[in-house]
Amino acid sequence: xxxxxxxxxxxxxxxxxxxxxxxxxxxxxxxxxxxxxxxxxxxxxxxxxxxxxxxxxxxxxxxxxxxxxxxxxxxxxxxxxxxxxxxxxxxxxxxxxxxxxxxxxxxxxxxxxxxxxxxxxxxxxxxxxxxxxxxxxxxxxxxxxxxxxxxxxxxxxxxxxxxxxxxxxxxxxxxxxxxxxxxxxxxxxxxxxxxxxxxxxxxxxxxxxxxxxxxxxxxxxxxxxxxxxxxxxxxxxx
Numbered sequence: 001x002x003x004x005x006x007x008x009x010x011x012x013x014x015x016x017x018x019x020x021x022x023x024x025x026x027x028x029x030x031x032x033x034x035x036x037x038x039x040x041x042x043x044x045x046x047x048x049x050x051x052x053x054x055x056x057x058x059x060x061x062x063x064x065x066x067x068x069x070x071x072x073x074x075x076x077x078x079x080x081x082x083x084x085x086x087x088x089x090x091x092x093x094x095x096x097x098x099x100x101x102x103x104x105x106x107x108x109x110x111x112x113x114x115x116x117x118x119x120x121x122x123x124x125x126x127x128x129x130x131x132x133x134x135x136x137x138x139x140x141x142x143x144x145x146x147x148x149x150x151x152x153x154x155x156x157x158x159x160x161x162x163x164x165x166x167x168x169x170x171x172x173x174x175x176x177x178x179x180x181x182x183x184x185x186x187x188x189x190x191x192x193x194x195x196x197x198x199x200x201x202x203x204x205x206x207x208x209x210x211x212x213x214x215x216x217x218x219x220x221x222x223x224x225x226x227x228x229x230x231x232x233x234x235x236x237x238x
Contacts, residue, residue, distance in 0.1 A: 007047060009047065010050050015032065016031065018031045018060075020059060020062055022045075022066040023062060023065070023066045026044065027042050027044060027045060028042065029042045029059055031058060032050075037056075040069065040071070042082070054080055060103050063105045064105050064109050065109055067083065068081050077092075091134065091135060094116075101115040102114060102152050102154070102164075104155055106159035108159070110129065111155075113143070113153045113154070114153060115164075118146065121149055124145070124150070125142075125153050125164060127143055128140045141183075143162055144186075144190065149168075151164060151211075154214065157216065160179060161176050161178050162176060163176045164176070169195070171202070172204025173193075173194065173197075174194040174222070176190065176191060194220070202225065203222055203224045205224070206223045
């Protein structure tokens with residue numbers, strides 16, 4: 001950012017997506033398609049050859065310690081240890097073929113936040129403890145009531161607030177809710193962080209699967225799209 005110079009880290013003639021930078025900024029992980037197989041690769045942020053990490057898993061993000069990856073194994077969610085290559089499964093969907101949306105760990109990696117999509121255009125945000133075994137749904141902590149479309153869940157750097165996008169006011173805006181530092185149960189109701197009531201620019205215009213955000217101590221970075229158009233007149237007499 002200080003020089004404005006860009007550097008290509010990895011190239012392929014196939015598919016690459018979902019790049020994620022490690023918390024210390026030294027590594028970049030991404031999904032790739034190599035020889036017809038879906039793999040996870042990591043490349044040094046300073047440049048160098050990519051390293052094959054895993055096959056048959058879908059990258060979801062870095063854990064806060066930077067030494068593990070949050071990965072999807074079919075519909076389950078787990079942590080992949082970059083040193084040993086072993087995966088520890090954390091969550092299993094309560095219904096078949098359901099996905100966990102926007103999973104992310106809190107600082108210390110003892111808790112994970114995500115949302116589920118039960119249907120009817122509504123979602124529900126949860127927090128679950130990270131254990132050595134799969135955590136049953138009975139131990140998940142509900143953060144929202146499931147009456148709205150709440151997505152792209154993110155912990156604050158101190159782990160005491162959860163940020164997300166929501167349509168609860170009729171627009172696609174940024175909201176947050178405070179949670180207890182120990183129990184991680186919600187404190188009070190969700191509150192608005194930044195409204196996007198502009199008909200021209202909104203994160204809601206970003207294509208599905210492309211919307212994202214990251215939370216710093218005093219800043220939020222997020223994707224937003226702009227709609228433009230022209231009105232034309234056609235001479236119908238010709």
